[in-house]
Amino acid sequence: MSFEDEMKAALDTFVVESRELLQDMEDGLLGLEQDEHPSDSIGAIFRAAHTIKGSAGLFGLEHIVQFTHVVESLLDMLRNEEIPVSSALVAVLLPCRDHISTLIDGIAVGNMEETPEEKIAGNLLHQQLHSLMQGEHADLRSDVITQQDQHQAQSSGGGVVDSGNWYLSLRFGQDCLRNGMDPLSFIRYLSTLGDVIHLITITDNIPAIEQMDAESCYLGFEVVLKSSASKESIENVFEFVREDSVIRIVPPRSKIDEYITIINNLPDDDELLGEILIKSGVLTKHELDACLKLQRQTHDQKDSTNHEAPIGEILVSQEMLQEPILNAALQKQQQVKDTKAREKQNIRVDADRLDRLIDLVGELVIAGAGANLRANKSNDIALLEATGEVMRLVEEVRDSALQLRMVPIGTTFSRFQRVVRDVSIELGKDIVLEISGGDTEVDKSVVDKIGDPLMHLVRNSMDHGIEAAAVRLARGKPAQGSLRLNAYHESGSIVIEVSDDGGGLNRDKILAKAIEKGLVQAGILLSDKEIYALIFEPGFSTADQVSNLSGRGVGMDVVKRNVTSLRGSIDIDSEIGVGATMRIRMPLTLAIIDGFLVSVGHSSFVVPLDNVIECLELPTNCGDHDFMDLRGEVLPFIRLRELFDIQGEVPRRQNVVVVGYGEYRAGLVVDRLLGEFQTVIKPLGKLFVHLEGIGGSTILGSGEVALILSVNALIKNCTRRAHQQNLQLANPSNS
Structure with a gap:
């Protein structure tokens, strides 16, 4: 691979990882105001910005480094409690996050320099950041320093903090050199904070020379630093390599179990271990000699290569530490090992x-x-x-x-936190987003394509559904509106609900508008769901005013078209004054399904097995009726022979496949039942995409083509026909 190809691959990785960090940054910012203990979230946001800045510096992307540096400075002040968490702060940091995302998108398409427009936008954001940094900075800082001084006075008896021996165990990640980091530079920097009184280089991870990679780092260090610096100052030395390195820092006069945690992670080298224990002040030379002597005796008596257990037993037997402390240290060490092992099992796949x-x-x-x-x-x-x-x-x-x-849909849901926040501000409404079912898994191809339909539904609910605060208070509702995203599995499908506690859909207004536009005839009898479904017609809108978000009659028809293209359906439940729920049902996967193979004449059809409830023989007393008695309930059915105009002689015995979709049930009348069948879904050509009741095609083992039935479309057709018949029977004058 050429150098140019390697750089492009590295840049691609930088873009992917930066986008993930930016998503984490946005999630953290959105929850910052509601977090009672935001220190962890602030730290995660800071690390995301810091990592992006450092990685950009490795590629010479100075415009990203310069912009992110100011963001990082503000976040550092926030982390040190020099400025408080506020709505104004989040309102500035979110656009900064968006600006970094824009710069990263530019890198993805090959723009290694920022455009004049991006530079102007960055300068404006920098001005807002500096305003926040200079606002209450002085007053807050004095309070923080006072609190820190009080804490130090309490911990040191009112005097200056004494210099002590800090113990540092450092294991640098293998990519440290590739990332432009020099391990020795960290050691040199430590000398500016105090005196490095002992330094041991750990080389146990160095492989055989024929297996060694010249660009990989295999070094580690055991350091004893005599310093009066704070732990935070020492930790900040390793801020940039903390993500992929193992950094352990033990303050002076710590409990012995903290040293044991480090000891158990050292190589099995008695001389090295003893030297560290002496230099750290944990053991004396006399105690070490006794410990090593007993260790050799134990090793001679036991045929074992595991030195951890004998050393632990000796330390306990010599009363150098308590057994519960050793057990806790060993247990924690095993937990770390297990966690690292699980982390190494995760890989990226294109x-x-x-x-x-x-x-x-x-x-x-x-x-x-x-x-x-x-x-x-x-x-x-x-x-x-x-x-x-x-x-x-x-x-x-x-x-x-x-x-x-299969991926959790919660990742898609969480992105709407930002949408709800921004749209709420634009509309002047107070709306909170509630998410449930985020761990529900669905095919990644479905997740990628459902984002836009959900965006339209969420924005529509916020604009049309949820009322203004004054109206809500007048109706006896809380001033804050509630928008809910929920997902769950049902009969081999994923159901996604977008609900609000707004005013609900006005049935009469929708019907009147539809009649005015000629979508339905005056006097026609329609169910509530059929009337609600009219809002998905192209150009249909009941909005009195056109806003930036909606009112032009576009968007909802796109939602239906996109959902239908995913072999899904959408329906609405609504109650005036209570709210509305938009419910999307889609298959879990778009590639392969379990099917139930049936035939009518010489034609074969596949019914998705998840929709099949039972199979039974068609009663002979049905005659020409399109319904039957199923254990005391009326079951409407569809004769596939008539629906698809299949010629040929009707067999003496016909079968009914009872299928379900959501809350509806129907029967499919077929000639023969051929059993379960693994089905690879092949999409229909553009010429056939509008065929009602067909969801795709597949190839049978014989080489023949079979059509995959869309149970959703067939049931809708059946229930609509049954509903019309019931209305005509109830109102014979309208027939």
Whole structure:
């Protein structure tokens, strides 16, 4: 790989990691005002800005470094409690975060310098940052210093803090050199804070010379520093390498269990261990000699290469520390090891490679079905057993591959915290966002495509649904409006709800507007859900005024179109004065599903197995009716032969596949039931996308094409027809 290719790969990694850090930064800022103990959030926000600045400096991106440096300075003052958390502070930091994101986006497309517009925007933000830094800075700082002085006086008896021996155990990350960091520079800087009275270089991680990477860092240090500096000052020395290095700092006169934590992480080198214990003042030379003598005796008696247990036993037996302290130290050490092991198991996978894997698994499913079909025709028992085992393994591979693309939808939900905050300010409303079901998992391809529809629904609920504070108070509601995002699994689908506690949809107003626009005929009988669904028609709007957010009749039709393209549906529940809920149902994955294969005449159809409830024989007493008695309940059904105009002789015995979608049930009348079938979904061409009741196609093991039924569309068709019949029976004058 050429140097240019390596730089591009490194820049791509920088962009990806910076975007993740910026998302963490935004999440932290949005929750800052509500956090009763914001110190952890402030620290995370500071580290995100600091890491971006440092990484940008490695690539010579000075415009990002210069802008982020001022942001970092303000965050440092916030971290040191020199300025308080406030709405004004968050209102400035959020646009700063957005500006950094804009600069990062520029790097992603190859713009290594900022544009004049970006420079002007950055200067304006810098002015706001400096205003905050100069505002209450002096007064607050004096209070903080007084509190610190009082704390130091209490801890040192009212005098100056005595100089003591600090113990530092340093293990630098392997990428330290690649990131432009020199481990020895940190040691040199420590000498400015005090006297480095002891330094041991740890080289146990250095591999054999033929396996060594010249760009990797394998060094570690054990340092004894005599200094009167504060722990924070010493920690700040390693701020930039803390993320990927192991830095342990033990203050003077600490409890012995803190030293044990470090000791247990050292290599099994008795001479090194003893030297450190003596230099740190934990043991005397006489105690060390006795400890080593007993250790050698124990090692001769026990055939073991684990030196940690004998040393621990000796320290306890010699009453150099208590056994509970040793046990706690060892337990904590094991927890750290387990955590590190789990962290190392996480790897980044390019999305395109993952999509390619899913495609190959889909082809494997089709090929396996074909082999299994031919095995069934051969009547070879051994071959049938072999193909059956292959199909079982293919199914496991399919499930595992699909699981790789499953991600929690909470990441998408959390992004709307910023949207709700900004739109609330623009509308002059007080609205809070409540999120539930964020851990509900869904295919990444669905998550990527559902963001825009959710954006429209959220903004529409805030603008049209939730009333102004004065109106809410007049109606006996809290002044603060509530917007809720919820997700859960239901029958192989994911359901996403956008709810508000606003005024609800005005049924009569929507119907009148629809009649005025010619969308429905006057006097037609429609259910509430059918009337509410009219708001998704192109150009439809009941807004009295056009705002920056809505009122032009665009957006909601895009929502329906996008949801439909994902083989999903959307419906509305509403109550005047109480609120409304927009409910989206979509399949968990868009690639491979379990299906139930049926046939009508010479045509084959696949019903998504998650929608299948039961199968039964069509009663002979149904005649020409489109409904049947199912255990005392009326079940409407659809004859697929009539729906798709399939010719041929009707068999004497027909079957009904009872399917469900949400709260609705219906039956599909078919000729034959062919059993479960693993289905790879192939999208229909543009010419056929508007076919009602068809959700895609698949290839059978025989090479034939089968259509995948859209249960959602079929049930809607069935329930709409049944509803019209009921209304006509109830109001014969309108028929």
